[in-house]
Amino acid sequence: MKPLTFTLRETPPERLDLSPLTPERLAGLSPREIGEIRLGRSRRALTVGDVFRVSGKEADSVVLEGGSSRFDGVGTGMTAGTLVVTGDVGAQAGRAMSGGRLLIEGSAGPHAGSGMRGGWLEILGDAGDHLGGPLAGELAGMNGGVLVVRGSAGACAGDRMRRGVAAVLKGCGDYAGSRMIAGTLVVTGTVGLLPGYMMRRGSILLDRLPEDVSPSFVECGSPDSTFAAVFDRYLVAEGILKRPLLGLRPGKFGGDNAVAGTGEILFRQD
Helix, strand or coil: CEEEEECCCCCCCCCEECCCCCCCHHHHHHHHHCCCCCCCCCCCCEEEEEEEEEEEEEEEEEEEEECCCEECCCCCCCCCCCCCCCCCCCCCCCCCCEEEEEECCCCCCCCCEEEEEEEEEECCCCCCCCCCCCCCCCCCCCCCEEEECCEEECCCCCCCCCEEEEEEEECCCCCCCCCCCCCCCCCCCCCCCCCCCCCCCCCCEEEECCCCCCCHHHHHHHHCCCHHHHHHHHHHHHCCCCCCEEEEEEEEEEEEHHHCCEEEECCCCC
């Protein structure tokens, strides 16, 4: 059976809330009911029928053909199924998802993966600031699941991360892993200023020596790390990386001691 497919008619004239277009929310709805779902944020409030041509019937697998930076909230609250976007999306993609698989074949705006509790979110392009980070007023960011960005990410990737795995494969901006509570942030490529700033626990894994680490981190040499070996195997087995990240004896910084933190920054040395 053909996946339930939403084909973009033209670039929308306003920002849209696409959070209703997830497999679990669309299951059991008739074509007419789907077409009447409101997406617009303005007084006019565009509907699905105004923005998309809808085809297919298999709601467990949803495809958005054509993307836009005005598509906010794509995949919000997903619990199961598959959602594929063949283009860019706006802010908060994968927000609070707890299951299922969300694939974005373009780039994503800020706060992608914010509040994730499970599932798999993969972005083939770049991501904006606060990847996996909390919204204003929230105490924790990403809280589970796997988040993979094949391109680069902006500032504060993994901010207040609590659980799960986030991987950025072409570098990220300043304050990567800032205020981490736990979890694992993987970055290959250049990292900006002060990775791990104010982190309490958790692990930041890098493929090179970071250029600017806060002075409140302590250099720990090259201790034996069973965790590094196990995690290298995990990254390759899951298809996130093609080769081991850290090697046999990674270097280590511990901190952030400014907040009595017990986190770690591990980096490849060879």
